[in-house]
Amino acid sequence: MNKRLSQKIFFTLFRLISLMIVIVLFSILGFIIFNGAKSISWHFLTQMPTDGMTKGGIFPAIVGTLILVLGSMIFAFPVGVAAAIYMNEYVKEGPVKRFMRLMTSNLAGVPSIVFGLFGMALFVNQLHFGDSIIAGSLTLGLLALPVVIRTTEEALKQVDDSFRLASIGLGATKLQTIGKVTLPIAFPNIITGLILSIGRVSGETAPILFTVAAYFLPKLPHSIFDQVMALPYHLYVIATSGTNITESRPIAYGTALVLISIVLICNITASVIRNVLGKRNK
């Protein structure tokens, strides 16, 4: 009899713990949304920061983050998709493939600050890009690469082999089969992965610290060799080392909210695509 009781106690405990996790998430989100909503205005989103970043908006940081996301994806998306195609469509199961997988997961496990160091050593110093959009984008791109590779590989794996066989049976080449059959079928899932990596990249701070992020730069960049401000770095700066931390708190909340919104939008979009797809495939 008491083994039933202990089951009841434990399962109730697990339920409570899971509930607690939900509460933690919502309190973090609630904390940011509640406090940030007061700061958000058209002015806040479209103006330059002023008064030592205690007033004004965060426009250059928003633009900077969008540029960096775009820049990193221009690099990571085609290369990542190509890598996944190679690993899934070209290489046979075996040591080579296992090695590639291992390396991809190793790359995914590299801490973001190490990407920052590497980006600084390679792009900023070795290639003389300096602190610039191109250095920051490439660094972020490297970080996003394993994410893109993995999600694309998953997407390709889900494509039924019969489609490939049918296409090859009709005399199509491997490349034609990939381009005309495999990729289009896997496309929605690949896009889901892309969106998720955008969410990931837009929030990364450590890789851009020494490759692109500007502390205070109230203007828009003119070339890819300019520095930019970025939302996550801006949040870090005004939360910890701005000219007046208490006075700039509202800006910090507002910045955090914008940042979270980007991530939320990415996650929701991704899950909508996934759900719509899940239904369609059924």
Added chain:
Amino acid sequence: MFKKIINKIIEGFIKTSGWVSSIIVLLIIIFLFKEASGLFNKTPLEEGYMLVVNKKNPIDKLNPDQLKNIFDRDSTSWKTLGGMNADIEIFTVEDISTFYNDSMIGENMSNLPWCINDHISKTENVISYFPEKYLPKNFEGKILHLDKISVYQFLKNKIWLPSARPVSQVGAMPLIISTLLVSLVAILIALPIGLAAAIYLAEVADSRIRTILKPVIELLAGIPSVVYGFFGLVIIVPFVQKIFNLPVGETGLTGSIILAIMALPTIITVAEDALRSVPKAMKEASLALGATHWQTIYKVMIPYASSGITAAAILGIGRAIGETMVALMVTGNANNFTFSLLKPIRTIPATIAAELGEASYGGLHFKALFALGCILFLITLMINVYVEYLSGKKQTK
């Protein structure tokens, strides 16, 4: 014809891209280690300075630790360093006016090298350091040879003060300890919670609840670390300060709490997968013997999934170890060598993030930070390879 070339190019691109991860990992190793290895080619003496003693001093060389002790006045006698039976007298350029008046030093300190030479040649127990440009022409002292920083010293030394003068202190030990401590505690907090949630998701919850919980966990993973750091700074830091009645709330524990929240998604997802991969036959065999569902879970399923659960924990540690922004924002960034969780500490990634901006390019400090990066990279690489090994083992079972 033209199309054929395009196709060749595309296939070439695909084939090269396949190796991109491997190439990047290789490049990371090359660039990190290249910079870091420079550290072990340097002496910890401030760049452009030289270290000299009196000609009669029998000592020819010192290692960085001995030098540090001298300038910290921990070693006060030459005897302890295997030299003569005399106290150590430290002489620097700033001390010059105690021995020589302005007219002797000369206008624009033009006579400074002479003064230095004079004092050193007269004082048997002296040790001095000064910029190379002040090296006297016919120097009558002895230039000390200084050992290079060794990997062992880098790992073992307990003080991290790269900007210390004249001897840089690059001991990574306190940073390594802090990093491991904070991450370990984070996992100790997160593992039971994550495991409970994973069991709930895999075994107890019905599908309706799962459809709520799954996205919650995904979102938790999606929140940028700088936002976690900010949340920790505003909410958890004052909370910890109050609860434990501390002078500051930025402590190792604060970091561990936030890192624990951040590690949850990884732990839950991997542990849930591990539990789901337990064969149905195992579960049924246990239930058919009259075990309750819970007995089946902890006596059969958890042991069976143990390698997956271990992987979850280790992966969580790896994430926590590499986490920069949270550590930077809520652990206080104090240079403490401490095992206490209630004191400010400083982790490896936070150190890199905080100091790389101020370290001059190519200097000792700069290289030391890259050496820290190498430690971080190696730890996470080992963790990753081990986790892959664990999951490989599971597949063959």
Added chain:
Amino acid sequence: MTPKIETKNLQLYYGAHHALKGIDFSANANTVTALIGPSGCGKSTFLRCFNRMNDLIDGCDVEGQILIDGMNINDRYLNVDELRKKVGMVFQKPNPFPKSIFENVAYGLRINGINEKKILEEKVEKALKQAALWEEVKDNLKKSAMSISGGQQQRLCIARALAVEPSLVLMDEPTSALDPISTSKVEELIYQLKEKYTILIVTHNMQQAARVSDKTAFFYIGEMIEYNDTTEIFTNPKIERTQNYITGRFG
């Protein structure tokens, strides 16, 4: 004499799929009953009714009465763990836990709170002897159960089921994954176990049914078509479908 087990108008649905259609069945204590029939006809489903293993399947709905020793076990308020303790089960594929031989057999005892070493050793030995495995493993009780042969594993699973001293033992094609020598060992075992236990065995193997069982029930698409003494069924089936099946004309 009340039968050991009995079902009255047993209906079972997997969602909309009607898998058992009004089964009336009974078997006396200390008998072996074979359940035969083509694949997918509901033999396993029927078997799993007696220890309520179908509870684990979402959307599975059981109606009617299932009686063990005259007590209806198809009751929402029944303590299923207690029931499953009294009803042992042996599965198609040997499924020992990845633990030692000893711990496998002791498992059912431990979960019921028996942890005293002496009692455990006694009961494990007894169960292994009953399962005719003792002589082969007595020196290697600490060895992993995964390291012994498939036939030994299946007898270990039988020992594991017997250790908790059930009165009814359910066997779902217990020899289908075994080689002929192991099979004959298990068959011999089943024959001996009859003295102490009531046994229900699902089998695809007609000879096996004929060799080990006292009675045989023939199932077809969710119905029990014919149920009689084994000798009767195999020599003189009343219904043509049964005959066709036994003689191998379909299934």
